[in-house]
Amino acid sequence: MIYLDNTSATRVCGPALERGRAALEEYWAPGFQPYKLSQDLLAALDTRYQIIYDLAGAEPGDSFVFTSSGAEAINQVHWTAFLELARKEGKCHFITSAVEDAPMLQSLKRLEDLGCYVKAAPLDKTGRIDVQKLAELISPRTAMISLSFAHGLSGVLQPIEEIAALAKEKNVLLHVDATYALGKVYCPFQDLDYLTFSGDRLHAGKGTGGLFAKAGRPLQPLIVGGIEQAGLRGGAFDIPSFLSLAAAASQASLGLDLMSLEVARLRDRLEGELVQKIPGAHVLFSDSPRLPNVSVVAFPRVHQESLHYALCRKQVFASIGGQYAPHLARHLAAAGIEERVGETALHFSLSRNTTQEEIDRAVSIIVETVENLRLLSKDLF
Amino acid sequence: MIYLDNTSATRVCGPALERGRAALEEYWAPGFQPYKLSQDLLAALDTRYQIIYDLAGAEPGDSFVFTSSGAEAINQVHWTAFLELARKEGKCHFITSAVEDAPMLQSLKRLEDLGCYVKAAPLDKTGRIDVQKLAELISPRTAMISLSFAHGLSGVLQPIEEIAALAKEKNVLLHVDATYALGKVYCPFQDLDYLTFSGDRLHAGKGTGGLFAKAGRPLQPLIVGGIEQAGLRGGAFDIPSFLSLAAAASQASLGLDLMSLEVARLRDRLEGELVQKIPGAHVLFSDSPRLPNVSVVAFPRVHQESLHYALCRKQVFASIGGQYAPHLARHLAAAGIEERVGETALHFSLSRNTTQEEIDRAVSIIVETVENLRLLSKDLF
Numbered sequence: 001m002i003y004l005d006n007t008s009a010t011r012v013c014g015p016a017l018e019r020g021r022a023a024l025e026e027y028w029a030p031g032f033q034p035y036k037l038s039q040d041l042l043a044a045l046d047t048r049y050q051i052i053y054d055l056a057g058a059e060p061g062d063s064f065v066f067t068s069s070g071a072e073a074i075n076q077v078h079w080t081a082f083l084e085l086a087r088k089e090g091k092c093h094f095i096t097s098a099v100e101d102a103p104m105l106q107s108l109k110r111l112e113d114l115g116c117y118v119k120a121a122p123l124d125k126t127g128r129i130d131v132q133k134l135a136e137l138i139s140p141r142t143a144m145i146s147l148s149f150a151h152g153l154s155g156v157l158q159p160i161e162e163i164a165a166l167a168k169e170k171n172v173l174l175h176v177d178a179t180y181a182l183g184k185v186y187c188p189f190q191d192l193d194y195l196t197f198s199g200d201r202l203h204a205g206k207g208t209g210g211l212f213a214k215a216g217r218p219l220q221p222l223i224v225g226g227i228e229q230a231g232l233r234g235g236a237f238d239i240p241s242f243l244s245l246a247a248a249a250s251q252a253s254l255g256l257d258l259m260s261l262e263v264a265r266l267r268d269r270l271e272g273e274l275v276q277k278i279p280g281a282h283v284l285f286s287d288s289p290r291l292p293n294v295s296v297v298a299f300p301r302v303h304q305e306s307l308h309y310a311l312c313r314k315q316v317f318a319s320i321g322g323q324y325a326p327h328l329a330r331h332l333a334a335a336g337i338e339e340r341v342g343e344t345a346l347h348f349s350l351s352r353n354t355t356q357e358e359i360d361r362a363v364s365i366i367v368e369t370v371e372n373l374r375l376l377s378k379d380l381f
Numbered sequence: 382m383i384y385l386d387n388t389s390a391t392r393v394c395g396p397a398l399e400r401g402r403a404a405l406e407e408y409w410a411p412g413f414q415p416y417k418l419s420q421d422l423l424a425a426l427d428t429r430y431q432i433i434y435d436l437a438g439a440e441p442g443d444s445f446v447f448t449s450s451g452a453e454a455i456n457q458v459h460w461t462a463f464l465e466l467a468r469k470e471g472k473c474h475f476i477t478s479a480v481e482d483a484p485m486l487q488s489l490k491r492l493e494d495l496g497c498y499v500k501a502a503p504l505d506k507t508g509r510i511d512v513q514k515l516a517e518l519i520s521p522r523t524a525m526i527s528l529s530f531a532h533g534l535s536g537v538l539q540p541i542e543e544i545a546a547l548a549k550e551k552n553v554l555l556h557v558d559a560t561y562a563l564g565k566v567y568c569p570f571q572d573l574d575y576l577t578f579s580g581d582r583l584h585a586g587k588g589t590g591g592l593f594a595k596a597g598r599p600l601q602p603l604i605v606g607g608i609e610q611a612g613l614r615g616g617a618f619d620i621p622s623f624l625s626l627a628a629a630a631s632q633a634s635l636g637l638d639l640m641s642l643e644v645a646r647l648r649d650r651l652e653g654e655l656v657q658k659i660p661g662a663h664v665l666f667s668d669s670p671r672l673p674n675v676s677v678v679a680f681p682r683v684h685q686e687s688l689h690y691a692l693c694r695k696q697v698f699a700s701i702g703g704q705y706a707p708h709l710a711r712h713l714a715a716a717g718i719e720e721r722v723g724e725t726a727l728h729f730s731l732s733r734n735t736t737q738e739e740i741d742r743a744v745s746i747i748v749e750t751v752e753n754l755r756l757l758s759k760d761l762f
Binding site for chain 2: 020032071083101244319
């Protein structure tokens with residue numbers, strides 16, 4: 001098996017696994033009782049927050065909420081904006097980008113159901129948000145710009161510094177979902193108001209996610225009910241999952257150099273070999289700033305569904321989107337890529353664990369598969 | 382250590398621990414990709430739902446949402462009622478009981494912030510809701526009655542059948558939080574519209590909870606963002622935690638007889654010994670239908686805070702409330718118990734793992750501690 005779909009989910013890393021497993025047995029006690037069993041829980045948390053703060057570039061005064069997923073974190077940010085800005089100040093306009101995952105889109109859709117307005121900033125041909133056009137969408141009633149730092153499928157990094165400067169100038173809150181970027185590239189949280197992420201793309205377990213709010217920004221619980229997490233999230237604090245996330249964050253911090261050097265090298269190797277060995281194959285978004293582990297390659301005269309299916313059968317797991325993400329072809333269409341190219345493209349995403357041997361094996365399987373499919377489909381194109 | 386605070390949290394049981402640990406390594410793949418790694422996840426879930434349905438007495442047509450806590454489940458029920466009844470039909474009145482935990486109270490408080498009205502039905506001297514007075518609170522605009530099946534601190538079971546008949550007659554939805562009752566007594570879900578529970582009181586991990594909605598009842602996601610769990614809860618489905626909950630539910634089903642026989646016997650032994658050996662000690666709510674594992678005992682001429690603290694020092698962990706629950710003294714005051722009695726009371730809650738040896742050891746430590754404290758406080762009473 002060669003797993004090249006780390007945008008959809010990542011394997012839980014060893015330290016996260018070990019920490020989570022041990023903690024599941026150790027830290028079952030209630031959180032706020034005066035007896036030792038309970039007080040020991042606090043000691044277990046001690047330095048663990050710092051690791052996650054450091055990874056996101058957050059300061060001690062910023063707030064962090066441990067959530068059960070990135071989706072929950074996104075919902076909480078939007079809910080906060082609804083309660084604090086839409087209801088109290090009448091600022092009920094929201095701006096997102098033209099290509100976002102389901103949690104972002106559906107959470108904003110819910111705000112629309114509650115009387116808010118949402119507009120989407122278009123992408124240019126490089127897969128990046130057109131900041132000029134984004135600026136034109138801002139009105140005096142705009143509460144928040146809410147978008148992804150990097151799109152999981154294209155891997156393209158958005159011009160966050162520019163957008164942050166714009167948000168600051170216009171006095172609009174900026175929420176960035178860093179699910180695909182955290183642990184891959186440096187996260188400029190000091191320029192943002194809110195940052196969210198999902199642990200399952202960071203080699204932590206599925207029941208993990210987080211939300212940072214810069215000091216002074218409003219923050220309301222989505223789940224109310226108790227004093228856990230300073231009243232910012234009701235329900236028992238899931239210490240085992242939190243410790244597992246912290247262990248994964250620590251590994252991600254240690255692996256940042258590896259990601260930008262070795263993983264990027266393997267990604268480039270994958271792209272270079274495919275382009276060289278498959279006539280017409282070409283890399284999309286290669287001129288844009290991209291995540292170091294993501295690649296989208298177009299294979300003219302092969303339909304992506306056929307190629308994806310054939311590769312699955314050969315245990316090479318790539319992606320054409322779906323699940324939370326849009327279909328890859330729709331994603332590419334939103335970036336202005338022609339349909340006949342977009343429908344031949346496949347997404348590959350590597351992880352710290354991907355080896356050169358896997359890449360080379362994947363290349364030869366892909367080359368062979370594309371050749372076969374082209375024989376079958378030669379009359380169709 | 383003798384742990385007699387299973388109302389606050391329960392130790393994760395062996396099968397839940399093993400299942401959760403194994404699944405954390407096995408089931409990390411994305412949920413909805415066409416490749417085998419992903420499809421295998423569905424097979425893992427196969428029969429696991431049935432165990433949880435059986436424990437709650439739910440039918441195949443009823444909906445179940447796996448949540449990250451009981452608090453989240455309660456929030457989701459109230460949010461559904463807000464969207465579907467308060468906003469659409471103007472039914473914005475809610476009724477709860479005079480003694481509830483923080484998730485119930487704060488979630489209803491949020492509905493008040495959004496324009497709803499909440500009233501609390503009083504308890505009678507037996508710790509039970511006065512159904513006659515509850516009936517008087519119902520108006521044509523009442524959307525939902527939302528309360529606990531059993532109060533965690535008193536252990537008193539509410540007259541759910543009566544309340545269910547009333548709700549049906551008045552065409553009001555009935556939500557029951559069964560956090561303290563599930564796995565302890567039979568749950569009459571067929572009479573209810575919604576049932577919620579928290580896994581951490583069922584010997585599962587902290588990041589687990591659930592929500593049942595009877596077939597045909599409205600149900601909206603609290604966390605939106607994707608097709609997971611039939612669109613009823615966004616965010617990656619946390620299969621390891623779900624399997625861990627199912628394993629715990631299976632153990633709870635097997636242990637129901639043990640709970641109503643052996644655990645009840647040990648609880649009665651604890652009460653009998655304390656009453657016999659400590660002059661003036663008496664059991665509260667002993668004439669009410671109670672959970673088999675809970676006991677509240679008053680120790681006249683000893684303040685509960687002192688006794689609780691002294692017992693904690695001797696590694697006997699009982700409870701005086703707090704955390705999600707109200708303080709025990711306030712809880713007892715709401716049931717009309719005199720303050721000077723309520724402030725001498727301590728809550729004990731057993732589990733399937735509690736042994737007779739532990740009970741006997743606890744009794745002798747409690748007896749000795751009460752005697753010592755009475756010497757110290759003889760001039761105060």
